[in-house]
Amino acid sequence: MKIPKAYDPNKKEGKIYKLWEKTGYFNPDNLPENHKDPFSILMPPPNANGSLHIGHSLFITLQDIMTRYNRMKGKKALWLPGADHAGFETQIVFEQKLEKEGKSRLDMEREEFYEKVWDYTQKNREVVKDQIKKMGASCDWSRDTFTLDEKIVETTHNTFKKMADEGLIYRKKRLVNYCTNHQTAFSDLEVEHVRRKTPLYYIKYGPFILATTRPETKFGDTAIAVHPEDRKYRKYVGKEIRIKTLLGEKKIKVIQDEAVDREFGTGAIKVTPAHSEVDYEIWQRHKDEMPDPIEAIDKDGKMTDVTGPYAGMSVEKARKKVVQDLKKKDLLQRIDEEYEHNLSVCYKCGKKIEPILMKQWFIDIKPLAEPAIEAVKSGKIKIIPDNYKKVYLHWMENIKDWNISRQNWWGIEIPAWKCQNCSTEDDEKWVITAGKKPKKCPQCEENNLERDGDVFDTWFSSGQWPFATLLNESDLEQYYPTSVMETAYDILFFWVARMIMLSLYKTEKIPFKTVYLHGLVRDENRDKMSKSKGNVINPIEIAEEYGTDALRMSLIVGNLPGKDVVISENEIKGYRNYVNKIWNMFRFLMFRCEDYEPGKNPKLSNKDKKLIDEFNEKAEEVTSHIENFEFSHAAEKIYHYSWHRFADEIIEESKPILDDKNKKAGRQEVLITIFTGILKLAHPFIPFVTEEIYQKMPLEDKKETLMIEEWPI
């Protein structure tokens, strides 16, 4: 057998993956009969709107390690892959693409746009699929699921209908986070807060001086609020006072509310329920003392008609003008330019989020949160690392109703129709179905129904991923609840928390037993990788240059749960060397064991036996690390043992022994046994090179693939 000096991953990996696919063992239904107990992981579906990045490689590697390990352990291992339509995100990516071509979504009908995005995602899906394969993922492609597959859409609709029937869905005009740039509302999670310096304006309101950063919202003022214990304003409380405004005189009531901070500004604030979260809540508490909210800003971020001469102006322009005019009319006391506060911005475009009153669909979330809290508190769901348990519980215990409607085109449409006959402005009559358009309104019995048009927050459907993907009965029975949910810590609330709530609600079972959270991948300078910084490591290019196995090792060693992982090309190069080292151990063995016959069981010396025992001890350690989700330690141990113990010492010591006719056979047996053991232990981490070698090893009872070999110990 002629064996090249260096292992060339690029030449081999594609072929090896094809071999694995050919065996069919990625699909647990095809595994040999002795694989009984199920093990299941659902892949967090990568977005079908771009290509694989290093973060994907990380989770693919972690999940593949768990899957391959459990498969070798004799489990009926299922790793179910998928792709995410990623509603809002994809719409933006696609709109940017259109913009580059000089086109816009608004030039076409909604159906046409939808079809185009559909085609786009389907193409991308194929690209991503090939890239996942390139990473060596041993997932079951026969169960590959797209988040817009019929069964997922149906499930989503069903859940919505069930919730609506049980009174957990409501549609209400409420203050929502609205991005005037993207023209959609968001849930609280899509809003980011940035620290900004904003001028704080002190405006005269009759006898009051009120501090605000947003003078342009003054047209929406419906009260002045002071703290209940603040004595200095006591004489005004409960009274309507007359004030001079830019639009003439106005009467406004003074109320008391705990939410007012006496230290802020002058201790009295203007209440603008239509454009501020705090103020909205004050209004909720004082409805009988205050008029209805006045909307001064519309969905386009323009001033409304109630603002008189300012109507139609953008918020920014209006603010400048209002400040100017206040000065002119001597209504501005002073400006504090040094004021710093938190500004809400869109997580995607970074532009200011405008809180405005809108009708949206909400989930009454508390009833869902309670069992989700219990599941984690009781330990039925274990979170690794465990400090995230606290983070999860804190969020869950303070959860707010979830706005699930988005004003986008790309996504799953909300199955709700409004009866045009029965609805009034204040009292809308909606018909909610499990997907199909209703024939008539149950009230007026006529068909004058109009679809809502909004789509679901993508996380509402992905939150149902665990049971939606396993819908056929035998899968649900065997693989649900799944064994592990492996994902990044930054989507703990977005996704993991929602999966727990929605799964418990719909199936009355936990969706997974363990949540393993990994960190973000950073460059040598600990910077987050981003295209604009130019520090991205493209996993596909790296895999082509150094091999997927090397990339996988570098992603795993030094990577602890919940912590960010730093990788560099230099490090990857180091693991490329390691992979080659393994290759050369194999080369040495083949060179010196040409006359080795498997299955002969030669007599072993005491020293030989000791070496085997030593390996078994190592294998036990590695196994226990994997069982405890300590993949970094497991990989490091295999690395260290195979290189610095097996190659540096055992092989070196064996050289003279292999020259000794009497001891040779026993030593060959030992070396081959231990090395085969190393291949097995290392397989989940570096599947390609180990498989390539395994295929060429002279072994008794050799399996079709190392993938289904028995785990040592």
Place this chain on the structure above:
RNA sequence: GGGCGGUUAGCUCAGCGGCAGAGCAUCUCGCUUACAUCGAGAGGGUCGUGGGUUCGAAUCCUACACCGCCCACCA
């Protein structure tokens, strides 16, 4: 404002009560028929700071400093 994590060799990080560790990088020597993508060897650390517990502290407690992250309605 609340919470979490971190601070150990040049870099990335283990170790978490008993002689300071690994990988990468650096330096020296070596192309010896497995491998120069290699081998043999070397240098390099008051374990963030102060206090405490202990026979013994990188490890436990406590205060502080700095870095990072998350949550939060401070207008």
